Amino acid sequence: MTAVASQDLAAPSSDEPPGGNSRPAVSRTPTWRRLLRRPLAVISLAYLVLLVLAAVFADVVAPYDPADLDLDHVLSGPSAGHLLGTDPLGRDVLSRLIHGGQVSLVNGGVAALTFVMVGVATGLVAGFFGGWTDRVFTWAVDVVIAIPGLIVLLVVLTVFGGNMTVAMAALGILSAPGFARVVRGVTLGVRQELYISAAKVSGLPTRHILLRHVLPRVTGPILVQASLFFGAALLVDAGLAYLGFGVQPPTPTWGGMIIEAASVISQQPWLLVPPGITLALATLSFALLGDAIRDTSAERTGRQSGNARRRSAARRAELPRPAGAPDPAALLSVRGLTVSLPTSGGTADVVADVDLDVRPGETVGLVGESGCGKSITASALLGLLPAGGEIRTGRVQLGDVDLTTAGKSLLRSVRGSRIALISQEPVASLDPVFTAGQQVDELVRRHHGGSRQAVRARTLELLTSVRLRDPESVARRYPHELSGGMAQRVAIAMALAGEPDLLVADEPTTALDVTVQAEILRLLQSIQAERGMAVLLITHDWGVVAQVCQRAYVMYAGHVVESAPVAAMIDQPLHPYSAGLLASMPGRGRPGHHLASIPGTVPAPADWPAGCHFAPRCALATEDCAAPVPLSEPAPGRLSRCVHHDRLIEGATA
């Protein structure tokens, strides 16, 4: 039936060209290789490996038999014959240290292994299956945590005749609950991921899902905790030996050597140094190694952004024209705005040479896909660029104030009172610890001042003006008690508190249901009509633009590529990108037939071509497009950054 035949779908010409557009390879170095780039991790690891190797090959490495007595040289300090000196019976300290490692490291290993097996198994199962498994798990964890560990260890040692292996396994079990909780927590998160659902749908065995999909995500915390615990177990082992448990003399152990040294501390204090330092360094190494593993695994799971190559310098030469004069009739006039942002490999211009005007009372759309720079443009206008972001050139004139040169206090007074923002995530844009009313109050107080009652009265007035049905009850609610539509209305009320001349609305309805979106758009329109406020509406939705905007700017890869009155642009776009976007709307296609689509995706800022940014995806591109293309005015009131805009009109009539 649906055989996966070898026929090719002939990757429709309209589609993303396969390899060409894939992002440049993200660093794929395995975690362990990245671990080895950290000097501290390498030193720690080297030390631990050295200890293990010395213990394994003790018979070969140690200069003396650890039980050899040399009664002529008792309690000697370091010397050529005995590099670390001798103990009260004249035994070579270095040899005893090396042999002692055998017992101590095995004990630590037993504890760590038990710890990991118990913790991972229980945590994974409890987190993945949930339900009663999880309840039993939580209950068991609480019980084990309540047990006094040291006393249990002493009891175990007494019952098992001082068997250290059993004691160390017990230590592992007693310490596992905290770790199991960590594993359970991570597993709970991973369980929600859709790829787990997809694996279940495919009927993969649960064991496979746990081992192949969940476990790798938990490896980071496992290694960290195991490493830290190994260090701690070495200390407990030495402590128990110090109390006289475990392997008895003359077999050397690190703990045993410390007791012997303690008994002769007045005669030869040096004896404490070799076992003490060895043990301390081992514990420290495990701790440092754990930290390094944690950091590298955090690097790996962190989402990779953009790519490493930056060549913004090449583009700097592009269009070397001075920023034009602002439009005197405009409320907001942006000229030659270029914004750079830090990226993994330096900085890159993400908005280049943007001109934009908004007249008083006008609604202007800023349209484009993600990665085209529309939100960054808005942030730049408001002086809210993310850390490291910078306006490199250009002017942003709001009335008589140039926002790019304005000082902090001037900016603060302009924000809110002349220019305000509403954002895409209405609930997230409100502070969860204050009620909606308190948050509006605060802004009203800042802009108008007045008594508590006056402020609250004004707040209720504002909440009424955004058509909230029961403003008093809304004012008493916390953000999480509001629906998306209500929260967006509160956010609009807050924006209105300072009676701004310009409202920047960044995808104000994208997160809302379509019926709520319609209400919010109607609200924005009516408020605008009442107050004569201008709106700069950032959106990817042509329907929203068509419904509320008079003019629109289309942005592509940091450039404004077209601007025009909305009706004219939708009727006859004069840039191939606007034309392609409009054509790819499902609402305009013939149902069941191919949609016109633009091949490829928006390139990352570092991959923008020197000429027309859209040329690589454009059907009309010729060699003329390799040089920077300025905005031209093909028709009155219309601008296009395309040398072939006339061919679009021919194409439409053909």
Add this chain to the structure above:
Amino acid sequence: MTASGLLEIQDLRVEFAGRRRHDAGVLAADGVSLRIDDAETLGLVGESGSGKSTIGNAVLGLVKPAAGRILFRGQDVTHATTRERRRLGQHIQVVFQDPYSSLNPSRTIGQTLGEQLRLVRGLDRRTTRIHVENVLRQVGMPADTMSRYPAEFSGGQRQRIAIARALVMEPDLVICDEPTSALDLSVQAQILNLLLDLQARLGLGYLFISHDIDVVRHMSHRVAVLLHGRVVEQGPAEGVTRHPDHEYTRTLVAAVPSVDVAAEAPPNGRAPHRNEQGEA
């Protein structure tokens, strides 16, 4: 093949327990009956909380129905056991909304796509590889995709890979749960075109879940409109979305901001023939 069609959902009811023991549960699906035939797309449209994803998840066995029956090719799979699920996985597959969370970041694409073939079908390494390469080619991804990790791909490419994962088992039915909602307009068009091509080529049935009426109309032969877990209207896509009967559907359709006031409705209803040609 049988009279009962590809998938039939009868009086499906799904409840979610309340937060505390005595809270009333939430009815995510309430007496939902739907049917999908071979090579047919049923669009499921509704706003958030309408229960549209829950219905898809019930078909996939990810949530347990409280009542009702789900029949796949006439066979009751409502309470399929793990073993039956494994067999069903070869017939029913899924493409999720979020292309970022739907691929395991720590496994290569080849591992993710191949594991089902190896574990469920028991294919050897070489045959698996050939299968996976074929499927990747079908969704327009190069063969070297196999050895790479999800982080190296854009949202649209990941969604292609997610579609490839669904196709690798050669299913008859694919649940598309908002497959393009996280994508940009131009990439959405690419993915929708791909889904249409694959249906024409492989005769897939789709349960196409979306909040976007335009997308659903474009993709579906028939459409069901959901409100609070109930189907309020169901019928041919053009009819339901252009001339709705139910009050709620009318509200929903009217709320979509339109670019063209005079929408040029194709005269001959909906003829599901694709692949005529691409475009410029």
